[in-house]
Amino acid sequence: MEPSFSKLQTLRFLLPILWKISGVALVLLIGITLIQAVIPIAQLSLTSKLVEEAAQLFQGNSVSGLRDVWLLVILQFVLLLISALLGSVFKYTQQFFNERATLYFDEMMSTKVNRLPLSYFDNHLNYDRLQRTSFSIQMQGISIVFIMLTMIQSIITVTGFMVVLYQFHWLLSVGMFLLVVPMLWTYLYESKASFKLFVQQTPDERMSSFLSYLLKSREGAKELRVFELADYLIGKWKLISKRNIERKLALERKTIGISLGMQMISLALLSGMLLFALNTGANGRLEIGQYVALVQALFSTQTLIQGLAQGYSNLHQNLLHASEVVSFVRLADKSDQRGKADFPSPIKQGIVVNNLSFQYDGAPSPSIEELSFTVKAGETIAIVGDNGAGKTTLAKCLLGLYSPSSGSIAIDGMDYAEIRAASLRSRMSAIFQDFVQYPFPVWENIGLGELAELNNRDRLKQSAEQANIVSFIDKLPEGWDTVLGIQFDGGHELSYGQWQRIALNRAFFRDFDVIVLDEPTASLDPMTEAAIFENLMMLTRGKTAFFITHRLGSCRFADRIIVLKEGRLVESGDHETLMNKDGEYAAMFRKQAGWYTKEWNKQKLGV
Numbered sequence: 001m002e003p004s005f006s007k008l009q010t011l012r013f014l015l016p017i018l019w020k021i022s023g024v025a026l027v028l029l030i031g032i033t034l035i036q037a038v039i040p041i042a043q044l045s046l047t048s049k050l051v052e053e054a055a056q057l058f059q060g061n062s063v064s065g066l067r068d069v070w071l072l073v074i075l076q077f078v079l080l081l082i083s084a085l086l087g088s089v090f091k092y093t094q095q096f097f098n099e100r101a102t103l104y105f106d107e108m109m110s111t112k113v114n115r116l117p118l119s120y121f122d123n124h125l126n127y128d129r130l131q132r133t134s135f136s137i138q139m140q141g142i143s144i145v146f147i148m149l150t151m152i153q154s155i156i157t158v159t160g161f162m163v164v165l166y167q168f169h170w171l172l173s174v175g176m177f178l179l180v181v182p183m184l185w186t187y188l189y190e191s192k193a194s195f196k197l198f199v200q201q202t203p204d205e206r207m208s209s210f211l212s213y214l215l216k217s218r219e220g221a222k223e224l225r226v227f228e229l230a231d232y233l234i235g236k237w238k239l240i241s242k243r244n245i246e247r248k249l250a251l252e253r254k255t256i257g258i259s260l261g262m263q264m265i266s267l268a269l270l271s272g273m274l275l276f277a278l279n280t281g282a283n284g285r286l287e288i289g290q291y292v293a294l295v296q297a298l299f300s301t302q303t304l305i306q307g308l309a310q311g312y313s314n315l316h317q318n319l320l321h322a323s324e325v326v327s328f329v330r331l332a333d334k335s336d337q338r339g340k341a342d343f344p345s346p347i348k349q350g351i352v353v354n355n356l357s358f359q360y361d362g363a364p365s366p367s368i369e370e371l372s373f374t375v376k377a378g379e380t381i382a383i384v385g386d387n388g389a390g391k392t393t394l395a396k397c398l399l400g401l402y403s404p405s406s407g408s409i410a411i412d413g414m415d416y417a418e419i420r421a422a423s424l425r426s427r428m429s430a431i432f433q434d435f436v437q438y439p440f441p442v443w444e445n446i447g448l449g450e451l452a453e454l455n456n457r458d459r460l461k462q463s464a465e466q467a468n469i470v471s472f473i474d475k476l477p478e479g480w481d482t483v484l485g486i487q488f489d490g491g492h493e494l495s496y497g498q499w500q501r502i503a504l505n506r507a508f509f510r511d512f513d514v515i516v517l518d519e520p521t522a523s524l525d526p527m528t529e530a531a532i533f534e535n536l537m538m539l540t541r542g543k544t545a546f547f548i549t550h551r552l553g554s555c556r557f558a559d560r561i562i563v564l565k566e567g568r569l570v571e572s573g574d575h576e577t578l579m580n581k582d583g584e585y586a587a588m589f590r591k592q593a594g595w596y597t598k599e600w601n602k603q604k605l606g607v
């Protein structure tokens, strides 16, 4: 996939950013580059003079004796010293600039990723793009400035050398110029081919890193041992990695062949020019000092031209990588196209879901279809249904994380799309099935629910009291300051259910109008679960709450139950109404209740 930004557009986007990162460093780097560019030209004329003087001295023809030679040697020493000093300053400034730029681009990417709609993460092509953008930022994007500086330096030096060569004979400068063509072609071919391979290989590289991570991660450790999967997964990883390596080596073989051909042409040209210089010398038209300078100029120019061609091809490749970054950043900017209204807090009337359908990117059919229901402000709604019925999808739509494919959701008559994203988020809270386990202290794990109150220990304690987890926190080795999880030094691991209680508290710590709880008690013991549901009324008083659950007993706490089946709403009403109706809900409820009754015994299972 060819990035959609031209090299010029990419440069126009990048250069002001690089200037912003550190203008002073840029000026310093450019200044040093310019000085370093003319030093070799001065060196060349010094060498010529030095050899001339030395030849005179050795033959006993020198008028001034050693004095002039000494002066030249000192001059050469000073030039080399300046060059070395500037080299060191350049190296440090480069490192400084690199570190700053990496930080800047990493931050820019993380910010942009988090501004993208959640649906961005539902398409595998976007994961490929994210991977490529990260790689391009880390490895390539910011080297553009250094490549350009090196090229400027080489162009100035080469021009100086070309002038020197031209003074000997115009044929030499033309011959040198001819060297550029095959070199440039070769390197450009190589850079285009390797970028194409980089894009092609992204899905395989992703799978390979996923497997490599799984094989070394804590998440995979249990299953890999129980099912003895290590050898199988290592084999799978090796197969993909070998395929990747083979593709890279095939490209390498091809480019080495082409590059060898190019080198032969350039060496033949160079040898021809050396013979020409020797011939000129033999005919008495060159002094020995001039001959030495000429040979030095020829070799240096050849090396510099090679560097220039390589620099140009690197620049080309880097710009391709950078255009990945630019198109990603631009794409993120386009995504936030919501309205400007504020969330109508507190909610007075309620939420109206009207003909809501949502289809995932690339999915063959909608996951929820034509859902219509209303929720009064302050109501607690249970959402139930089989696996894959569309409960979580509906929850994400209710949270404004997904925009409807068709239909709408409105709060107090205001369509979600009209509300500013930040305003909508600030009034919503949620706990998901796969909540995050932050390896931070307890207070931070809970406080993250409402960043503005993160350091308000009194509010944290009050919220923990309401959620009934104070005694649990007090029993932890360092109470509120206990770092959770064992990934880091001094961390204390919790059971999944304990983690869930912390995550629940985080959700309730937020100052919200609407809360969505996706299987909030799935890992809790029956006593804790009962306590939480009894507490739910108090915790959500005056707020609108949705909870998804497979444990239908908890639906008794809901004002209303919404039953989904294959993405459609099939029933809605409170527990009594739905039981009396004797439809889907009643069937599911009886099935579950049967597990706890006398009739459900071993005989029924045929044991």
Ligand SMILES: Nc1ncnc2c1ncn2[C@@H]1O[C@H](COP(=O)(O)OP(=O)(O)OP(=O)(O)O)[C@@H](O)[C@H]1O
Residues within 6 Å of the ligand: 122, 360, 361, 363, 367, 385, 386, 387, 388, 389, 390, 391, 392, 393, 394
């Ligand atoms: N990111 C996705 N991309 C494509 N399809 C998806 C995605 N997430 C879910 N689906 C599909 O949408 C349908 C509804 O999924 P959803 O997660 O909403 O169901 P659910 O009722 O919450 O299920 P469960 O009870 O198992 O959690 C499923 O058929 C699923 O395959």
